[in-house]
Amino acid sequence: MRATLVVPDRDPAAPSGGDVYDARLAAHWPDDVQVCRAPGAWPHPTDADRVVLGRLLSGLGEDPVLIDGLVASTVPELVEASARIRATVVLVHSTLSAGSGAQGAAAEELDALELRALRAADLVATTSAWSAADLGRRYGIDGVILARPGVDPAPLSPGSGAAGGPGGADSSGRKDLPGHSGSVASAPQLLTLGALTPVKNHAALLVALAGLRDLDWGLTVAGPVPDREFADHLIGVARDLGLADRVTWPGPLDGVALEQTWAQTDLLAHPSRSETWGMVVTEAHARGIPTVVSRGTGAEEALGWDPVDTRGARGWRAPVENGLIDETTLGVAIAGAAVDTDAPDQLTHVLRRWLTGQATRAAWRSAALERRDRLPGWRETAQVLHDAVAQSVGGSAGPSA
Structure with a gap:
């Protein structure tokens, strides 16, 4: 079955998680697939962007097409025509609204466009059970195809050697952004990896870490800088909190530089306010690195638990009064914790327990190593979507709503 994958045409030097997913999906698609890149200011296309995409779709023939939601959800009229x-x-x-951080009337406008686009599609697919449930709550869309991201094989991270790991890698990192004074080489190393945007919630992590200045640690804040002014604001927050000598700002990382950073990392902190999955979480686990993520997002699921599965002990539905998900509240070891990042004291508490507790560090590391051996690859992801599309060929009334 030949298919076409339509993706946003964006800078390959600073890919988002969705860009990586699309690329891996195409690389592992079981049959013939062509990838078409749609130029445009997605998710805010111009009239010219819409015209170009319309021409692209009209020339594809009758083979199935998969369209990245960043593109499709902003142009429901083109999804309707394609279907x-x-x-x-x-x-x-x-x-759209959650990913862009839109609020008020702007969020309502994006939601209305997305609802119409998703109802027009023959199939809607997403990356986590949490996201599928969210689409049901937001838009009344049922029958969403679940295709969790795979993980590329990765070497085991030795870590800094200061947090129970066997390594002792240099932790200085690159210094491409201003406002940096290198992290402490002998200290446990934390990493947050993602675009420097308000949605990724770096400020909450900085505030939480300000309560830990009595302990040794270093933080690397790596990722693309779509808004230079906002990045400067974050650097200023770190400086005002007295953390300038603890935090490294290397900008976007790839290739050898990224692998070197992973190799010296002891803990991934991912406080994002909105995630359908959080591929960086499983990328950390593939290296044996535990993670701390935000409650109420798909990153909980990426941490290794199903937020909507109530059938067994591995669901999130057990009562958790203080909003904290970790081995102390679940009674079972997991590869880190999920916290309410709108409560900096809770994040500070969890990070202090990891920094000062050898048993906690060992338990999280052990759980991450166990999970490393169970992570699926991208071939499974592609096969799930391929099979769903193959079943839809020959007539579909679209997802139920």
């Missing part, structure tokens, strides 16, 4: 010709799938990496 009249061929099996059309919308792949939701993040809802």
Whole structure:
């Protein structure tokens, strides 16, 4: 079955998680697939962007098409037109309003566009059970195809050697952004990896760490800088909190530089306010690195638990009064913790327990190593979507709503 994958045409030097997902999906698709890059200011396309995409879709013939939701959800009229010709799938990496951090009237406008686009599609696919449930709550969309991200094989991270790991890698890192004074080489090393945007919630992590200045640690804040002014604001927050000598700002990392950073990392902190999955979480686990993530996002699921599965002990539905998910509240070891990042004291408490507690560090590391051996690859992801699309060919009334 030949298919086409339509993706946003963006800078390959600073890929988002959705960009990586799309690339891996195409690379592991079981049959013939062509990738078409849609130029445009997604998710805020111009009229010219819409015209170009319309021409692209009209020239694809009758083979199934999968469209990245960042593109599809902003142009419902084009999804409707495509679905009249061929099996059309919308792949939701993040809802438009949540992913962009839109609020008020702007969020309502994006939600209305997305609802219309998703209802027009023959299939809607997303990356976590949490996200599928969220689409149901937001838009009344049922029958969402669940295609969790795979993970590329990765070497085991030795860590800094200061947090129970066997390594002793240099922790200085690159210094491409101003406002840096290198992290402490002998201290446990934390990493947060993602675009420097308000949605990724770096400020909450900095505030939490300000309560830990009595302890040794270093933090690397790595990722693309879409807004230079906002990045400067974050650097200023770190400086005002007295953390300038603890935090490294290397900008976007890839290749050898990224692998070197992973190799010296002891803990990934991912306080993002909105995640359908959080591929960086499983990328950390693939290296044996535990993670701390935000409650109420798909990153909980990436941590290794199903937030909507109530059938067994591995669900999130057990009562948790203080909003904290970790081995102390669940009674079972997991590869880190999920915390309410709007409560900096809770994040500070969890990070202090990890920094000062050898048993906690050992338990989290052990759970991450165990999970490392159970993570699926991208071939499984591609096969799930391929099979769902194959079943839809020949007539579909679209997802139920």
